Amino acid sequence: MESGHRMIQWVEIDRKAFLNNVGEFKKRLGRTALMAVIKANAYGHGLLPMARLAQEAGLGWLGVNNLEEGLVLRQAGFNQKILILGYTGLDQAKEVVQADLRSVVYNLESIRALARAARCLRKKAIVHLKIETGTNRQGIPGKKLGEIVRELKKLPEIEVEGVSSHFANIEDTTDDFYPKRQLANFLEAVNFLEKNGLVIPIKHLACSAAAILFPETYFDLARVGLGLYGLWSSRETLISCQQRGQEPLKLKPVLSWRTRVAQVKPVSSGSYVGYGCTYRTTRASKLAVIPVGYYDGYDRSLSNTAYVLIKGHRAQIRGRICMDFIMADVTDIPGVKLEDRVTLLGSDGQEKITAEQLASLAGTINYEIITRINPLVPRVIV
Ligand SMILES: Cc1ncc(COP(=O)(O)O)c(C=O)c1O
Missing domain, CATH: 3.20.20.10 (Alanine racemase)
Known part of the structure; x- marks a missing residue:
């Protein structure tokens, strides 16, 4: 694109x-x-x-x-x-x-x-x-x-x-x-x-x-x-x-799904996060607001369950996946700032999130995780 x-x-x-x-x-x-x-x-x-x-x-x-x-x-x-x-x-x-x-x-x-x-x-x-x-x-x-x-x-x-x-x-x-x-x-x-x-x-x-x-x-x-x-x-x-004693094929995943931090938000201990107030912080926290949601194909069943990668670290998703947003906990990731790159699927540094991991968390198969990514999201060959 x-x-x-x-x-x-x-x-x-x-x-x-x-x-x-x-x-x-x-x-x-x-x-x-x-x-x-x-x-x-x-x-x-x-x-x-x-x-x-x-x-x-x-x-x-x-x-x-x-x-x-x-x-x-x-x-x-x-x-x-x-x-x-x-x-x-x-x-x-x-x-x-x-x-x-x-x-x-x-x-x-x-x-x-x-x-x-x-x-x-x-x-x-x-x-x-x-x-x-x-x-x-x-x-x-x-x-x-x-x-x-x-x-x-x-x-x-x-x-x-x-x-x-x-x-x-x-x-x-x-x-x-x-x-x-x-x-x-x-x-x-x-x-x-x-x-x-x-x-x-x-x-x-x-x-x-x-x-x-x-x-x-x-x-x-x-x-x-x-x-x-x-x-x-x-x-x-x-x-x-x-x-069967066959040499497994050396397959390499082709797809990574990325976005950028839309807001970094300090919240006090005891704050509720997202629709339905399904998550409440237990300490003073820092949240990253991420501009991707279930409309984009990020399954809502991953609410409070999956994590994304920022600066090569795992950031746990807090609260429900919204139509167009996700909130993730970056309290323990130093220096996260507006527009930092976020990885929803793929590698960042030593960490990676696979379609199989997301599928297992979402109760589905890797086929569905990748095919559901909204066709309007730009695809870029790298
Ligand atoms: C008729 C047909 N052929 C081939 C394939 C490819 O299957 P796979 O992605 O497991 O290689 C599919 C996928 O569902 C299919 O429906």
Whole structure:
């Protein structure tokens, strides 16, 4: 973000860390192509900055959630292969084909809408069939595969480029029973499709955890999100990796979230802090007022629980997280002054706050901590 003034709040994107993570996955995947999953504003890292870094890293595939994200990328001039992983509305088919976006499909209505759009535009609609293998999210159930193939044979405007599925239980477990069952279901579906005359240039199944743990799921393309941002999908993924005697990937977190002190405030012992007066000081204290709140994606459940970093020290959050503010205790941190840098997530000196720590305190997962950072907060590549 370029602006004449300094930012009050920003997200730093560590370019070297991202390129390192791409290298780690490329090494693991060998000949399998790597898709950077940059849906959900690139897991909070910023859609355009991460598309730029993916391009720099030479990644030819980008995964987005919807048409809107795809269009933002096309309008910014990105010409990689872009696959819409989420749902595409029937009335969006024309825009999808026009912008050369690929979409996953799992019902006849979408396939027909794309065929109509393609006919109208005199182009092909490129699709990836999504197979239901046990996640029971998007996907074509086994029983419907025959119907889909018959329909595809009638629609020359549709080019089936890929067949995919997604794992349900691969991250937070050391038990590989369910992914194995899903892999078997996937292979069965692929076999059925091929026997019925469908040529499948690209098969893809693996997400970060699968790309780390299960070479048998690699096929032609791996869709990797969290790992490229330098985070582990779960502690169990790391443990499974160690149990299998595999060298853990050397992943480096890409994102840091920072702001500046908006006010330094001495308060007397017995003062209440914030909405609901949920905290009361037990000594004369110094508070730092921090201009970030739950609107920005800093979870309200972190009230009175988490800490931020100022001058390389931990400053405990006092009182409730407000919509746009947090108060933190800097009584024991010497010399804190207006506009000192505050780290909400990331490192400062010897101290660091990880997405996993915040997730554990907030009762959620690292994915949610990072994706929830308000897209309006500027993202800066450093
Ligand atoms: C369909 C699909 N593929 C791939 C991914 C990437 O998963 P991960 O971030 O665990 O690599 C996701 C993320 O949720 C997804 O929904």
